[in-house]
Amino acid sequence: SSNIRLAVIPGDGIGTEVVAEGLKVLDAAGVKVDATHYDLGAKRYHATGETLPDSVLDELRGFDAILLGAVGDPSVPPGVLERDLLLKLRFELDHYVNLRPVKLFPGVETPLGKVQPGEIDMIVVREGTEGPYAGAGGVLRKGTPQEIATQDSVNTAHGVERVVRYAFAKAASRERRKLTLVHKTNVLTFAGDLWQRTVNRVAAEFPQVTADYCHVDAASMFFVSQPQRFDVIVTDNLFGDILTDIGAAIAGGIGLAASGNVNPDRTAPSMFEPVHGSAPDIAGQHKADPTATVLSVAMLLDHLGLGDAAARVEQAVADDLVERQGAWAARRTREIGDDIAARVAG
Amino acid sequence: SSNIRLAVIPGDGIGTEVVAEGLKVLDAAGVKVDATHYDLGAKRYHATGETLPDSVLDELRGFDAILLGAVGDPSVPPGVLERDLLLKLRFELDHYVNLRPVKLFPGVETPLGKVQPGEIDMIVVREGTEGPYAGAGGVLRKGTPQEIATQDSVNTAHGVERVVRYAFAKAASRERRKLTLVHKTNVLTFAGDLWQRTVNRVAAEFPQVTADYCHVDAASMFFVSQPQRFDVIVTDNLFGDILTDIGAAIAGGIGLAASGNVNPDRTAPSMFEPVHGSAPDIAGQHKADPTATVLSVAMLLDHLGLGDAAARVEQAVADDLVERQGAWAARRTREIGDDIAARVAG
Numbered sequence: 001s002s003n004i005r006l007a008v009i010p011g012d013g014i015g016t017e018v019v020a021e022g023l024k025v026l027d028a029a030g031v032k033v034d035a036t037h038y039d040l041g042a043k044r045y046h047a048t049g050e051t052l053p054d055s056v057l058d059e060l061r062g063f064d065a066i067l068l069g070a071v072g073d074p075s076v077p078p079g080v081l082e083r084d085l086l087l088k089l090r091f092e093l094d095h096y097v098n099l100r101p102v103k104l105f106p107g108v109e110t111p112l113g114k115v116q117p118g119e120i121d122m123i124v125v126r127e128g129t130e131g132p133y134a135g136a137g138g139v140l141r142k143g144t145p146q147e148i149a150t151q152d153s154v155n156t157a158h159g160v161e162r163v164v165r166y167a168f169a170k171a172a173s174r175e176r177r178k179l180t181l182v183h184k185t186n187v188l189t190f191a192g193d194l195w196q197r198t199v200n201r202v203a204a205e206f207p208q209v210t211a212d213y214c215h216v217d218a219a220s221m222f223f224v225s226q227p228q229r230f231d232v233i234v235t236d237n238l239f240g241d242i243l244t245d246i247g248a249a250i251a252g253g254i255g256l257a258a259s260g261n262v263n264p265d266r267t268a269p270s271m272f273e274p275v276h277g278s279a280p281d282i283a284g285q286h287k288a289d290p291t292a293t294v295l296s297v298a299m300l301l302d303h304l305g306l307g308d309a310a311a312r313v314e315q316a317v318a319d320d321l322v323e324r325q326g327a328w329a330a331r332r333t334r335e336i337g338d339d340i341a342a343r344v345a346g
Numbered sequence: 347s348s349n350i351r352l353a354v355i356p357g358d359g360i361g362t363e364v365v366a367e368g369l370k371v372l373d374a375a376g377v378k379v380d381a382t383h384y385d386l387g388a389k390r391y392h393a394t395g396e397t398l399p400d401s402v403l404d405e406l407r408g409f410d411a412i413l414l415g416a417v418g419d420p421s422v423p424p425g426v427l428e429r430d431l432l433l434k435l436r437f438e439l440d441h442y443v444n445l446r447p448v449k450l451f452p453g454v455e456t457p458l459g460k461v462q463p464g465e466i467d468m469i470v471v472r473e474g475t476e477g478p479y480a481g482a483g484g485v486l487r488k489g490t491p492q493e494i495a496t497q498d499s500v501n502t503a504h505g506v507e508r509v510v511r512y513a514f515a516k517a518a519s520r521e522r523r524k525l526t527l528v529h530k531t532n533v534l535t536f537a538g539d540l541w542q543r544t545v546n547r548v549a550a551e552f553p554q555v556t557a558d559y560c561h562v563d564a565a566s567m568f569f570v571s572q573p574q575r576f577d578v579i580v581t582d583n584l585f586g587d588i589l590t591d592i593g594a595a596i597a598g599g600i601g602l603a604a605s606g607n608v609n610p611d612r613t614a615p616s617m618f619e620p621v622h623g624s625a626p627d628i629a630g631q632h633k634a635d636p637t638a639t640v641l642s643v644a645m646l647l648d649h650l651g652l653g654d655a656a657a658r659v660e661q662a663v664a665d666d667l668v669e670r671q672g673a674w675a676a677r678r679t680r681e682i683g684d685d686i687a688a689r690v691a692g
């Protein structure tokens with residue numbers, strides 16, 4: 001089969017370091033890749049004022065997939081790189097499924113004292129192209145005592161239904177076949193009602209899936225007190241952002257949390273990235289854990305139909321994590337990548 | 347001094363049970379109270395269609411304080427009792443500070459394996475009268491594939507500044523004197539910018555307070571991985587709702603989480619309530635822990651200037667919690683109330 005055409009956006013901070021290890025593991029898996037690097041992020045923004053030029057966006061559409069490190073730097077005003085680069089990619093490439101597994105691997109320390117591996121094994125299906133992330137809203141009388149700032153969540157039947165249907169199909173493919181809608185229907189009644197009605201309707205197509213509902217505040221609590229409750233979660237863009245960081249915390253930390261920004265209709269390439277940010281405080285110090293990026297690479301392989309290679313990468317990570325026990329932070333970024341790559345190759 | 351005029355709204359589910367214990371402890375503290383009960387909640391809604399009649403709201407304005415149990419029942423459509431009763435009270439009585447301590451008492455079990463009492467001791471100052479809770483938004487083409495539902499967060503300089511100033515003053519009164527703004531400024535740029543500019547400006551009035559910022563996703567993670575980070579948090583209505591449930595989870599569960607809906611300008615009575623809901627699944631079974639309500643009563647006393655009585659109630663709870671160790675769920679609702687009341691009286 002022909003080579004995978006991969007666009008690589010290392011981005012800012014530790015992005016460069018972790019992406020290098022992701023590519024190393026991809027290579028070790030024997031996957032043939034034509035990689036093209038794009039220098040998007042803070043540096044380019046400072047040099048040219050550009051975040052994501054249309055020409056680059058157009059080029060990106062031609063790839064099979066995108067691997068992204070991290071975006072964001074304190075030297076850039078809040079929101080510029082996030083909204084005009086990262087979110088623009090997710091929105092323009094119609095990544096309506098932001099897929100975020102929350103799984104406690106054996107050997108990994110969790111802050112939860114009594115939870116065992118196997119008790120945390122869920123997938124959060126976060127909507128990726130609308131909701132409170134729409135960028136809608138505005139400000140009047142800025143800087144005066146009469147200032148008013150609004151921020152509007154935009155939810156469409158089209159947008160909600162497609163991600164809900166994806167989540168039901170995902171739940172149907174898993175052992176427990178359970179789907180939980182997380183929202184705040186008792187307060188955000190307009191948006192919540194659309195989400196709840198959509199789940200009720202799509203549920204009829206998936207009689208084998210048990211669907212239930214949980215308010216976002218209670219769900220956040222249950223992530224800590226009873227993570228066993230959850231199998232597949234479907235939720236909006238903002239609630240998904242929050243829940244998956246709690247998920248990262250309970251499943252061993254942000255250094256292990258992988259994600260895929262998926263366009264299930266394949267009208268544009270999907271994009272895979274660790275959940276963590278650019279962590280400017282530790283950038284360049286070889287301290288970043290590349291495991292989240294490596295697990296994101298496994299998701300990428302899976303998305304491209306290379307299930308065997310994906311399974312080998314995930315198994316290599318699982319084995320590495322068992323061996324890593326008690327030796328956290330002892331290895332440098334590159335060494336972790338080397339160790340995982342050796343397992344994949346070997 | 348004259349009796350406290352207290353309005354009591356037991357509400358739904360376990361609300362009645364826990365409020366009875368709160369009143370018992372108030373009595374044991376030797377505080378003279380004239381209590382008037384109001385039968386608001388699901389029962390009244392079903393009987394009369396009323397949630398919070400204007401006449402009742404007017405009467406409530408005349409009290410010194412309100413004690414509320416819990417509101418909400420599955421027999422009522424989502425949002426009706428929440429929006430038209432509970433949130434209406436918070437909004438109409440201008441409870442712009444929703445004060446929620448997150449404190450791990452000695453003797454209390456936390457799901458966090460390595461955290462000690464003293465390491466979780468923060469106060470979340472949640473905005474209570476605007477933001478995503480404004481009820482703004484709407485729906486078009488309901489039930490069709492072209493449906494669109496919006497939900498708008500409304501933030502005003504007036505509303506943000508007063509709660510931020512309260513939070514700074516609270517931080518200034520504490521040992522660590524640290525204030526953290528929690529928001530999502532990198533995505534919710536309109537609202538986030540107003541919050542951040544307001545914090546920056548008010549900070550100049552409180553040079554003794556160290557102010558920092560944390561995104562809501564990261565903050566949710568840090569509640570689990572590094573709760574020691576936080577002293578006073580100021581945040582919007584929705585983020586505060588989510589954070590305080592995580593706070594309840596890490597500090598021993600929702601059975602212990604107290605709150606005050608405070609009108610610091612005293613233009614209307616403040617309202618004190620446990621963070622937990624009406625828990626219809628265990629209602630009437632004497633299983634509910636009244637401790638959160640008792641701690642809310644302590645906050646009520648403190649608000650009314652009865653600091654000594656407040657301290658005695660809090661100390662009684664602290665002592666009860668130490669003694670309770672290993673005996674969770676052994677006592678019924680009434681027994682817990684009796685035990686705490688006896689300590690307060692004794």
Ligand SMILES: CC(C)[C@H](C(=O)O)[C@@H](O)C(=O)O
Nearest residue numbers: 072082086241275532533563
């Ligand atoms: C950087 C930020 C815009 C982003 C988000 O909020 O989606 C991040 O937190 C994430 O979860 O991928």
Ligand SMILES: CC(C)[C@H](C(=O)O)[C@@H](O)C(=O)O
Nearest residue numbers: 186187217418428432587621
């Ligand atoms: C019942 C609900 C409206 C309420 C809220 O969202 O504020 C509750 O969750 C709380 O935290 O007091």
